[in-house]
Amino acid sequence: xxxxxxxxxxxxxxxxxxxxxxxxxxxxxxxxxxxxxxxxxxxxxxxxxxxxxxxxxxxxxxxxxxxxxxxxxxxxxxxxxxxxxxxxxxxxxxxxxxxxxxxxxxxxxxxxxxxxxxxxxxxxxxxxxxxxxxxxxxxxxxxxxxxxxxxxxxxxxxxxxxxxxxxxxxxxxxxxxxxxxxxxxxxxxxxxxxxxxxxxxxxxxxxxxxxxxxxxxxxxxxxxxxxxxxxxxxxxxxxxxxxxxxxxxxxxxxxxxxxxxxxxxxxxxxxxxxxxxxxxxxxxxxxxxxxxxxxxxxxxxxxxxxxxxxxxxxxxxxxxxxxxxxxxxxxxxxxxxxxxxxxxxxxxxxxxx
Numbered sequence: 001x002x003x004x005x006x007x008x009x010x011x012x013x014x015x016x017x018x019x020x021x022x023x024x025x026x027x028x029x030x031x032x033x034x035x036x037x038x039x040x041x042x043x044x045x046x047x048x049x050x051x052x053x054x055x056x057x058x059x060x061x062x063x064x065x066x067x068x069x070x071x072x073x074x075x076x077x078x079x080x081x082x083x084x085x086x087x088x089x090x091x092x093x094x095x096x097x098x099x100x101x102x103x104x105x106x107x108x109x110x111x112x113x114x115x116x117x118x119x120x121x122x123x124x125x126x127x128x129x130x131x132x133x134x135x136x137x138x139x140x141x142x143x144x145x146x147x148x149x150x151x152x153x154x155x156x157x158x159x160x161x162x163x164x165x166x167x168x169x170x171x172x173x174x175x176x177x178x179x180x181x182x183x184x185x186x187x188x189x190x191x192x193x194x195x196x197x198x199x200x201x202x203x204x205x206x207x208x209x210x211x212x213x214x215x216x217x218x219x220x221x222x223x224x225x226x227x228x229x230x231x232x233x234x235x236x237x238x239x240x241x242x243x244x245x246x247x248x249x250x251x252x253x254x255x256x257x258x259x260x261x262x263x264x265x266x267x268x269x270x271x272x273x274x275x276x277x278x279x280x281x282x283x284x285x286x287x288x289x290x291x292x293x294x295x296x297x298x299x300x301x302x303x304x305x306x307x308x309x310x311x312x313x314x315x316x317x318x319x320x321x322x323x324x325x326x327x328x329x330x331x332x333x334x335x336x337x338x339x340x341x342x343x344x345x346x347x348x349x350x351x352x353x
Contacts, residue, residue, distance in 0.1 A: 003181075004179040004180060004181050005179070005180060005182065006177055006178070006179055006180075007144060007177065007178075007180050008035055008144070008174070008175060008176070008177050009105075009141075009144045009147045009169065009173045009174045009175065009176055009177075009178075010032075010033055010034075010035035010036045010039070010077075010105065010147075010174040010175070011035055011036075011039050012144050012145075012147045012148040012151075012180050012182070013036055013077070013103055013147050013148065013151050013167065013169075013174075014035075014036050014039035014040050014043070015039065015043075015148070015182055016147070016148035016149070016151035016152055016182060016183055017040075017073075017075055017101065017151050017152075017155070018040075018043055018044075018047065018049070019152070019182060019183050019184065019185050019186065020073065020151060020152040020155045020183065020186055021073045021155070021186055021187055022049075022073040022074065022075055022101070022155065023044070023047070023048065023049035023050065023072065023073065024049065024050045024064075024067045024072055024073070024074040024075075025037070025040040025044060025049070025050070025051050025052075025074070025075055025076070025077075026050075026052050026054055026059075026060040026061075026063040026064055026067075026074070026076050027040070027053065027054065027057075027060050027076045027077050027078060028053060028054055028055075028056060028057045028059075028060050028078065028082060029053070030057075030078055030079045030081065030082045031079065031107070031115040031171075032079060032105055032107060032115055032117070032171035032174050032175055033077050033078060033079045033103065033104075033105035033174055035174070035175075036077040036103060036105070036174075037051075037053065037077065041053070056085065057078055057082040057083075057085035057086050058085050058086070058088070058089065060076050060078075060086070061076055061085075061086035061088075061089030061090060061093075061102075062089050062092075063076075064076045064089070064093065064100050064102075065089055065092055065093050065096070065098065065100075068093060068096075068098035068099060068100040069096065069098060069195065069196050069208040070195050070196055070197055071192035071194070071195030071196075071197060073099075073101075073155055073159075074100055074101070075100065075101035075102070075103065076100075076101075076102055076103070077102070077103035077104075077105065078102075078103070078104060078105075079104065079105050079106060079107045079171075080104065080106050080107050080108075080109050080113070080118065080120075080121050081107075081109065081111075081112060081113075083102070083104045083121065083124065083129070084124070084129070086102065087124075087129040087130035087131075088130055088131070089130075090102060090129070090130050090136070090164055091128075091130030091131050091132055091134060092210055093164050094128075094130075094132075094134035094135070094136065094163055094164055094225075095132060095134065095210030096208050096209060096210045097162040097163065097194075097225070098162065098163075098164070098208065099155070099158035099159040099161075099162055099163065099164070099165070100158060100164045100165075101151070101154050101155055101158060101164075101165055101166075101167065102136070102164055102165070102166045102167075103151075103166070103167045103169070104121055104125065104166060104167070104168050104169065105169045105170065105171060105173070105174040106118045106119060106120065106121050106168070106169065106170045106171065107170075107171050107333075108120065108331065108332050108333045109121075113332075114332065114333045115171065115333075116171055116332070116333020116334075117170040117171035117172040117173075117256065117306060117333060117335065118170060118171070118306050118307065118331070118332075118333065119170055119254070119255060119256075119257065119305055119306035119307045119310075120306065120307040120308070120310065120331065121168065122168075122283065122305075122307055122310040122311055123310050125138045125166050125168050125283070125284070126138055126283050126284040126286070126314070133222050133225070133226070134163075134225070135163070135229050135232075135284055136163065136164045136165060136166045136284065137154065137157050137158065137161070137163065137164075137165040137166070137232065137236065137282065137284065137285075138165075138166045138168050138282060138283045138284040139153065139154055139165065139166070139167050139168065139238075139281065139282055140168050140169070140254040140255050140280060140281060140282070140283050141167065141169055141173060141255065142173075142254070142255055142256065142258045142259050142279065143173075143178060143259075144173070144176065144177070144178035144179075144180045145178065145179075145180050145181065147167070147169060147173060147180075148180050148181075148182055148183060149183065150167055150281075151167060152183045152186070154166070154167055157236065159190060159192075161228055161231075161232055162194070162228075163228075168255070168283065169255065170255055170256055170306065171333075172256045172335065173255060173256055193206075194206055196208055232285055233285040233288075236282065236285055237282055237285040237286065237287045237288065237289065238280075238281035238282045238287065239278055239279060239280050239281055239282075239287035239290055240258075240277075240278070240279040240281060241276070241277075241278055241279075241290060242262060242265065242276055242277040242278075242279065243265060243269060243275070243276035243277065244276035244277070244278065244290075244294065245276070246274055246276075247274055247275055247276030247294070247297070247298055248273075248274040248275070248297075248298055248299050249273070249274065249275040249276075249298055249299060249300055249301075249302065249345060249348060249349060250275070250276055250277065250278060250291075250294045250298045250300075250301050250302070251264070251265055251275060251276070251277040251278075251301075251302045251303075251304055251341070251345070252277070252278050252279075252280070252291070252301055252302070252303050252304070252311065252315055253277065253279060253303070253304035253305070254279055254280045254281070254283060254311075255306075256306070256335060257304045257305055257306055257335070257336065258277070258279040258304070260304070260335065260336055260337065260338055260341060261277055261304040261338075261341050262277060262279075263338035263341075264338045264339075264340075264341035264342040264345060265277050265345075267338065267342050268342055268345045268346070271346075273345060273346070273349055275345055275349075278290050278291060278294065280311075283311070283314075286314045286318060287318075288317075288318040291315060291318035291319050292318055292319060292320070294319070295318075295319035295320065295322040295323050296322070298323060299323060300323050300324050300325070300326060300348050301315050301319065301323060301324070301325040301326070302325075302326045302327075302328055302341075302344055302345060302348055303315055303325055303326070303327050303328070303329075304328045304329070304336060304341055304344075305327070305328075305329045306329065306330060306331060306334075306335060306336075307329065307331060308329065308331060309327045309329060312325050312327060326344065326348050328340065328341050328344035
């Protein structure tokens with residue numbers, strides 16, 4: 001068994017990325033994710049990699065775009081306002097069908113908001129914050145261990161489907177320290193026949209592009225991309241089911257909210273309330289199948305979020321509005337306590353028929 005080390009979530013992301021073969025990092029400091037950049041600044045020069053603190057978030061994401069075009073593993077990290085600035089570049093990366101990792105350690109908003117944890121970038125990440133028809137694979141860790149594991153997974157999925165992937169964490173996950181078993185070293189040796197690496201006169205030129213002036217060609221590109229997205233929805237949706245076998249009520253939560261909610265579910269079970277939890281691990285693709293299955297059995301859903309209820313839309317769509325969806329939330333950097341979630345479970349149980 002590999003030895004575990006005590007690490008901050010942000011540091012675990014950075015080390016896991018390096019072990020996954022990432023040798024190119026471009027970013028700009030912003031609380032609460034600055035430790036990712038600081039870790040990369042120390043480590044990259046020692047391993048022959050590239051660390052560059054760009055003059056802005058806009059510059060950073062376009063540097064990611066450039067390296068992604070060569071087929072190398074590349075990443076950037078930021079927090080909510082910085083991710084907003086990166087949206088045009090992310091759209092270009094998606095439009096050029098390139099793999100890249102974007103890390104968002106969320107903070108409260110809108111605007112500058114605050115520097116405390118939040119989950120209010122859910123719409124931005126799952127619905128496509130930039131322009132045009134595109135998606136990102138969005139992974140949501142609930143522990144420092146998953147911060148590391150999902151970093152490696154994000155690179156793999158991004159390359160498999162030639163699209164950007166996002167690790168959607170929050171300020172609590174980024175700053176908390178837990179024991180973590182780091183992934184084994186892996187080499188970025190996958191052949192990428194589409195990459196712009198120089199032809200040496202041995203093959204046709206590859207062109208990285210997202211501009212198609214013929215409307216018929218652009219239409220076909222979008223259709224092809226959504227055929228790929230359909231395959232991802234069918235095969236890559238990830239979730240954890242907790243005490244759902246006989247559940248009459250279903251809590252839905254991800255990230256730090258899921259850790260809190262799990263304690264509340266256990267407490268309610270001790271009081272004889274048949275409640276379970278579905279934790280989305282990917283919020284795109286959203287785990288529709290288990291929510292749809294639960295909708296035929298439970299009396300109600302309770303969405304636990306650090307936002308004003310953004311995930312409720314996806315729960316309602318997945319359940320086809322068969323059962324009511326209630327909200328248990330805190331915002332502005334506040335985190336709901338297990339007692340608050342427990343109280344909401346009991347409130348819903350008392351009012352449901």
